[in-house]
Amino acid sequence: PVVGGRRSGGVRTCRNVVAPEQPASVDRKNLEWTPGSWREMPVRQVPDYPDKEKLEDVEEQIRRVLPLVFSGEVERLKSQLAKAAAGKHFVLQGGDCAESFEEFEKYGGDNIRDTFTLLIQMSIAMMYGLKKPVVKIGRMAGQFAKPRSSPMEKAKNQELELPSYRGDMINGPEFTLEARVPDPDRMIRALNQSTATINLLRALASGGYLDLHKVHDINLQFVNGTPQGQQFLDYANNITNAIAFMGSCGLPTDSPDVRQAEFYVSHEALLLPYEEAMTRYDKNTGKHYATSGHFIWLGDRTRQPNGAHVEFLRGIANPIGIKCGPTLSRDDLLELLEILDPNNEPGRITLINRVGAGKVWDHLPRHIETIKEEGRNVLWVCDAMHGNTESSPSGYKTRRFENVLSEVKEFFEVHKAMGTYPGGIHLEMTGQNVTECVGGMMELDHEDLFQRYESQCDPRLNASQALELAFLVSEMMTK
Numbered sequence: 001p002v003v004g005g006r007r008s009g010g011v012r013t014c015r016n017v018v019a020p021e022q023p024a025s026v027d028r029k030n031l032e033w034t035p036g037s038w039r040e041m042p043v044r045q046v047p048d049y050p051d052k053e054k055l056e057d058v059e060e061q062i063r064r065v066l067p068l069v070f071s072g073e074v075e076r077l078k079s080q081l082a083k084a085a086a087g088k089h090f091v092l093q094g095g096d097c098a099e100s101f102e103e104f105e106k107y108g109g110d111n112i113r114d115t116f117t118l119l120i121q122m123s124i125a126m127m128y129g130l131k132k133p134v135v136k137i138g139r140m141a142g143q144f145a146k147p148r149s150s151p152m153e154k155a156k157n158q159e160l161e162l163p164s165y166r167g168d169m170i171n172g173p174e175f176t177l178e179a180r181v182p183d184p185d186r187m188i189r190a191l192n193q194s195t196a197t198i199n200l201l202r203a204l205a206s207g208g209y210l211d212l213h214k215v216h217d218i219n220l221q222f223v224n225g226t227p228q229g230q231q232f233l234d235y236a237n238n239i240t241n242a243i244a245f246m247g248s249c250g251l252p253t254d255s256p257d258v259r260q261a262e263f264y265v266s267h268e269a270l271l272l273p274y275e276e277a278m279t280r281y282d283k284n285t286g287k288h289y290a291t292s293g294h295f296i297w298l299g300d301r302t303r304q305p306n307g308a309h310v311e312f313l314r315g316i317a318n319p320i321g322i323k324c325g326p327t328l329s330r331d332d333l334l335e336l337l338e339i340l341d342p343n344n345e346p347g348r349i350t351l352i353n354r355v356g357a358g359k360v361w362d363h364l365p366r367h368i369e370t371i372k373e374e375g376r377n378v379l380w381v382c383d384a385m386h387g388n389t390e391s392s393p394s395g396y397k398t399r400r401f402e403n404v405l406s407e408v409k410e411f412f413e414v415h416k417a418m419g420t421y422p423g424g425i426h427l428e429m430t431g432q433n434v435t436e437c438v439g440g441m442m443e444l445d446h447e448d449l450f451q452r453y454e455s456q457c458d459p460r461l462n463a464s465q466a467l468e469l470a471f472l473v474s475e476m477m478t479k
C-alpha cells in the first residue's frame with residue numbers, strides 16, 4: 001500500500017504541499033454551478049495530493065456515504081439564524097481550533113461530552129442574562145482542515161523547515177517530512193470521527209442530559225468550587241425556582257424545549273475535494289446541501305470573490321459564514337454578498353468579524369454602513385480569537401483573556417452606537433482544563449502554559465475561562 005505519497009527518483013523532496021494558484025480566472029457568468037465547478041477557479045490552501053489515484057478513490061468512497069446532516073435540520077438552523085439576525089436570538093459558536101485524531105483516541109468521547117456540556121452551561125448563563133434563546137453551534141464533527149499563513153514552518157528552536165501542518169484531515173502534526181505529505185486516507189478517518197462525534201452529540205442533546213429540571217447536574221467537575229462554578233449554581237437555583245413557579249401557576253413545564261437541546265455542528269469549508277464529495281442533492285427542496293455539517297464558513301484566507309471556495313459555497317443551500325478580517329474591502333464584501341446571497345435570504349449569511357482587540361472600531365463600522373446602505377440581511381458575529389493570537393515569551397502560541405474580552409466588548413459597543421444587533425460570539429474553547437490562553441479569573445500565566453498545552457493549532461479558552469466569558473457577555477448584553 002502507498003503510505004504518504006510517491007517518491008521522485010527514490011528521494012522525497014521537500015515540496016510545498018499546496019498547489020500554486022492557477023493564473024487565469026474564469027468568468028463566473030459563463031460557469032454553471034455544479035458541486036465540482038470550483039475546480040475551474042483558482043484555489044488556495046487545498047493540498048496538491050501526490051497520489052492522484054488514491055485521491056480519486058477516496059472521493060468516490062465519500063460520495064457514497066450517508067450524509068452527516070439533513071436538509072430539514074439545515075433549513076431549521078437557517079431560520080434560527082434569521083431570527084438571530086433580527087435580534088430575537090443570540091448565537092454561541094465554539095469548539096476546537098482543529099479537532100484531532102489523537103485527542104479523540106485519548107479521551108474516548110469525554111472531550112466531546114465536556115465541550116458540549118460547557119457550551120450548554122454557557123448558553124444557560126447567556127439565556128438567563130439576555131432573556132433570549134441561544135442558538136448553539138459546535139466547531140465540531142468536521143473541523144479538521146486548517147488554512148495556514150505560510151506553506152512552510154520551522155519546529156520550535158530548530159532551523160529545519162518542513163511543509164506546514166494543515167490539520168489531521170490533510171497531513172500529520174509530527175515534525176517529519178513523511179508526516180507532512182498530504183494523504184487522502186485522512187479524509188476517511190476524519191469522516192469516521194465526525195460520524196461518531198455527531199452521533200454522540202445527537203445522543204447528548206436528546207437523551208434528557210439537558211433537562212433544565214436537572215440544571216444543577218450539568219456541571220463540570222473542575223469548575224465546581226471556582227467563582228464561575230458558584231455563579232453558575234446561583235443561576236441554576238434561579239432557573240429551578242422559575243420552573244417550579246411556572247409549575248405552581250399551572251403552566252406546562254414539560255415541553256421538549258426544557259428537556260432537549262437543539263445543537264448544530266459547523267466547520268470551515270476548506271478542503272474542497274471532501275466538501276464536494278459530501279454534497280447531496282435534495283429532491284424535496286430542489287437544492288444542493290453540504291451534508292458535512294449544518295453551517296460551514298469561508299475562511300479569511302480563502303474569501304477571494306473569484307476563488308474556488310466562493311464558487312463552491314455559492315451553490316449550496318446551507319447557512320454560511322464569512323470570516324471578516326482587517327483586509328476585507330468594501331468592494332469584496334459587496335461582491336461576496338452578490339455571489340453568495342443574490343436573493344438576500346434571511347439566515348443565509350453570517351459575517352464573522354475577527355480583527356483583534358483595539359481594532360474593532362477601525363473596521364466594523366464601515367462594514368455595518370455598507371450593509372445598511374445595501375439593505376442587506378446579515379447576522380453579525382464576533383470571533384474574538386483569531387485577531388488576538390500572539391507568541392508567548394515561553395514560545396507557545398497564546399491569547400490573552402483580556403484581549404478576547406475587549407474584542408467582544410468593542411463589538412457590542414460598535415453595534416450599540418450604530419443601532420444594529422450584535423448577534424453572537426465565535427470562540428475556540430474546550431471543556432478540558434488546558435493551559436493555552438493566559439489570564440482570566442484563574443490568572444493563568446505565561447509560565448503556566450507548558451502544564452497542559454494540547455492544541456496542535458490555535459490556543460483555546462479552557463472551561464473556566466469560557467464560562468467566565470459567558471457570564472461577562474451576559475452582563476454586557478443586559479446593560
Ligand code: PEP
Nearest residue numbers: 097299300301323354386
Ligand atoms: C479558524 O477559524 O480556525 C480560522 C483559521 O479562522 P480565520 O480564517 O478567521 O483566520
Ligand code: MN
Nearest residue numbers: 097428457458
Ligand atoms: Mn483557529
